[in-house]
């Protein structure tokens with residue numbers, strides 16, 4: 665009887681794929697969407713919004729002139745996006761001006777009130793005003809001119825008086841009305 669030949673199994677080729685480790689990152693929620701930031705934890709939020717996500721509604725400015733143009737809502741409170749590093753944002757909820765409109769694209773009533781009162785000049789300061797006003801309105805649903813003037817925002821186009829009217833129009837529930 666012929667001897668039984670041992671069967672030699674073919675060896676598997678060396679894999680050229682290197683398994684990737686799960687990367688640490690900062691889990692952010694911006695306008696209801698989750699993002700994982702794996703870059704520099706000291707990067708200011710403003711640059712992440714503008715340069716990474718291309719959410720350019722939030723503007724640079726307050727570091728020098730106190731215009732309030734870089735305000736965003738962090739857990740519902742208005743804060744400067746240039747002053748907050750990414751490392752402080754894990755698990756926090758961020759809303760930018762792009763997140764104010766409804767899912768169908770309809771304007772937030774405060775945005776409508778700004779249009780009603782013609783409170784927008786060049787528009788540079790407008791996102792910051794909207795964010796700061798929403799924070800104020802949550803604390804004080806019917807603010808007066810003094811409350812509004814105490815916001816950190818300034819308008820170089822001279823819209824301050826019309827901004828006051830817009831915020832008060834919204835507070836009165838008259839956005840979108842004649």
Ligand code: FES
Pocket residue numbers: 783784785786787788789790818819820821822823
């Ligand atoms: S609308 Fe131009 S700075 Fe305010």
